[in-house]
Amino acid sequence: MKPSWIKENYALDNYNTYKIKCTAKYMGIPHNKEELQELINYLKQNKIKYIILGKGSNVILPDKEYNGCVISLENMQKYEIKDDIITAECGILLAKLVNTAINYDLEGLEYLTGIPGTLGGALYGNAGAYEHTIYDYLESIVVFRNNKFITLKKEDIKTSYRFTSFKENHDILVEASFKLPKGNKEKMQSIAKDILEKRKKLPLEYPNAGSVFKNPEGDYAGRLIETLGLKGYQVGDAKVSEKHANFIVNVGNMQSKDVQELIKEIQKKVEDAYQIKLELEQIIIDGN
Numbered sequence: 001m002k003p004s005w006i007k008e009n010y011a012l013d014n015y016n017t018y019k020i021k022c023t024a025k026y027m028g029i030p031h032n033k034e035e036l037q038e039l040i041n042y043l044k045q046n047k048i049k050y051i052i053l054g055k056g057s058n059v060i061l062p063d064k065e066y067n068g069c070v071i072s073l074e075n076m077q078k079y080e081i082k083d084d085i086i087t088a089e090c091g092i093l094l095a096k097l098v099n100t101a102i103n104y105d106l107e108g109l110e111y112l113t114g115i116p117g118t119l120g121g122a123l124y125g126n127a128g129a130y131e132h133t134i135y136d137y138l139e140s141i142v143v144f145r146n147n148k149f150i151t152l153k154k155e156d157i158k159t160s161y162r163f164t165s166f167k168e169n170h171d172i173l174v175e176a177s178f179k180l181p182k183g184n185k186e187k188m189q190s191i192a193k194d195i196l197e198k199r200k201k202l203p204l205e206y207p208n209a210g211s212v213f214k215n216p217e218g219d220y221a222g223r224l225i226e227t228l229g230l231k232g233y234q235v236g237d238a239k240v241s242e243k244h245a246n247f248i249v250n251v252g253n254m255q256s257k258d259v260q261e262l263i264k265e266i267q268k269k270v271e272d273a274y275q276i277k278l279e280l281e282q283i284i285i286d287g288n
């Protein structure tokens, strides 16, 4: 049976930081594991495709419509702390988790300050900054796979630079536990403050979705793009940021096709000049 709480034609303005105008044909926001399972069963039975979105800070949505169901875990944000273990549902904002850890004198997450997504998005994409990643102190993750909730230990999960094996398994990440060493609150607060200060150099005044490309080994995507004079280069309202060449910013009413075209042009120019294929860090969501 169709869960009564599924919504239709739902605007995704708050679910993509690029602010591409897109609606979801269906939107499901479960409150707990049981509702999540009910939703997935319904979608599978009715052959409706679906995607999980956190804050949409690493995705490029399609223009106009996602012809399936977007699932948000924003109603699943509970967390608890027992001694040195924090367990949180994956809809929680990473910032909230980081601040909670700091407030409880638990160390290890403070380097992730300023990453604007959810815990689920961070774990899915192996988010990291300043030589630290969300996996450094991970103990286990509960995922929904093949209609069951299973617990994976850290060693069951393959990770590499901005990659995890969740991408292959179509898993939904539901809850995660971290074992964090005791730390010094003032020191962590000062690290977090410094990082937020450094992040002011990013083009935060325009809608964006973070780094567009992964850094190729031994180099920086932004450096390569900048050397080709592409800062400020524009397709429609998608523009290579003047502040940071590995950021594309929405300077008006950017269409998904604009940003995708700009990405292709950058990749071609970099490959022609340096024989390096820049790999996309952001995820293009197919609407159909």
Ligand SMILES: Cc1cc2nc3c(=O)[nH]c(=O)nc-3n(C[C@H](O)[C@H](O)[C@H](O)COP(=O)(O)OP(=O)(O)OC[C@H]3O[C@@H](n4cnc5c(N)ncnc54)[C@H](O)[C@@H]3O)c2cc1C
Pocket (backbone or CB within 6 Å): 017, 051, 052, 053, 054, 055, 056, 057, 058, 059, 073, 090, 091, 114, 115, 116, 117, 118, 119, 120, 121, 122, 123, 124, 125, 126, 127, 128, 129, 171, 172, 173, 174, 202, 204, 208, 209, 210, 211, 283
């Ligand atoms: C200004 C800015 C700065 C940034 N800085 C950094 C940085 O320093 N380091 C870094 O790594 N990233 C950075 N990012 C990118 C982005 O914030 C991270 O990748 C973040 O972890 C994405 O989280 P999200 O909740 O927004 O995920 P979304 O963009 O919503 O989703 C990303 C992917 O994860 C999947 N997903 C999300 N939640 C779940 C779930 N519960 N289960 C299964 N799949 C799920 C989605 O389907 C999608 O494929 C930055 C982005 C911005 C806009």
